[in-house]
Amino acid sequence: MALFSRSIATAATRPTRAAVASRSTPINPNSVGPFQVFDRNAKRAQRDRAALRDGGHRSRTVDYLRNEVAENMIERLLDVKRRFSEIVDVGSGPGHFAKLLDQNVTDKVTMLDMSEKLLHRDPDSDFEVDVQRMHADEESLLNSLKPSSVPAITSCLSLHWTNDLPGVLIQIREALLPDGLFLGAMLGGDTLFELRTSLQLAEVEREGGLGIRVSPMTDTRDVTNLLGRAGFTLLTVDIDEVRFAYPSIFELMEDLQSMGESNAVVERRPLIKRDILTAASAIYQSMHGLEEGGIPATFQVIYMIGWKPDPRQPKPLERGTGKTNLQDVL
């Protein structure tokens, strides 16, 4: 998901700052390793800035998306008939998910996020269980968590900014105790397709080319394969769509910015020209506008549940051990 890194108003007055784009690691075309799609330093800065705006007030007004997803995650967690001694919430932000946990589920939650400001946005009194905060990068999870040490790991809308999703999933599986639970939600699929297409059409028509404004998304069909490849068993993956209505593209982009969800693609253009924004707002309204006024924005959420393998888990029987002839049944 994406946004321009700074509002055009600010960019116009401070052009030198707008031109600075940092990179997590230098991009070397000859290097072997995960391809760097996202600028993690920029993402951290965006999340920090979002948490600080108006003393955290701006950030709290846009909690609606993550709160909604966190509630859906809790429903899925309550289906698991088990109490966990500890839960680690990876990419927790201010704790949208952690706040919904109570004594029936766990004693203690550890929130882990790369944005220190967002991590400490809300006081401990907002949480029903003991809360610990760990300032760390979820891309190198095993630097902060010991292997086979956590009974459950969750993640609420943060994995869509990781460069190496398979690697992060493997690290999560490593950090889990045997028979440990991973419950995650990430944005993917058709998320923000209206914004993506409007900006693309505006840029093509006005300038004859286009830049990356909205992140490439994980295909929903690939997630099961990724979880399997990372060594999880008993997989459950499902997809849900959350749609919000906004008055116009401007409010949508402002909210995305306040969520810390501005564009952080490495090859992003640092700002959006006034003409493009003007054109995109008209295109968005014409192509996707609602009859009752305003525009919709779609967020496609992929929910995933996986377990670390353990000999005690139920398994399918060996081939050929069946004793009932199917012909008798059918």
Add this chain to the structure above:
Amino acid sequence: MLPSSDEFAFRVPERLAQAGKIMTASQSTTPLKRLAAACTTSCAVQAKEYGQCILASYTDVKRDMCAPEFAKFKNCVQTVMKRKW
């Protein structure tokens, strides 16, 4: 073409529901907010014309395909904003 809007239930973020209508150009403060008001309310007619022009052939968009419509739209926005770019 696109999923029709009545297939889905929409939620309006609380912040925006409370704010009600979009502010008009004179009430808004920051330049970006004034641009937003100009694009969506003051010049809604010209915006719609430009949007319809794109919509008419959005599968095969070419550069400056809707240049006359955009020029009118931009002219209106600049008049409302009282500045040129």
